Amino acid sequence: MNSLTTYLTVSAVLFLLGILAMITRKNAVSVLMGVELILNSAGLNFVAFSRFQGGNLHGQAAALFIIIVAAAEAAVALAIFLNLYRLKATAEVDKANILKG
Helix, strand or coil: CCCHHHHHHHHHHHHHHHHHHHHHCCEHHHHHHHHHHHHHHHHHHHHHHHHHCCCCCHHHHHHHHHHHHHHHHHHHHHHHHHHHHHHHCCCEHHHHHHHCC
């Protein structure tokens, strides 16, 4: 049977992979995928603690909110990246200095 430690270990691995993807990648889409991994690890934590600490639905509600925020964040970030690609003809994050406000 699965325990809380198993879920937290998987969540920690997802979080570390997301941080690693954000730090090492130059492509904007890869950085966005790293952010999504981090948000998914947070959602997994909420669901795991909700399941093993009383069985209430607060963790599932928080995970649903995280999924909604991640979808909105992906839409906005992809719009910014498409604008960057249109202006610079590259998807590298290092070249994003033209978007300064």
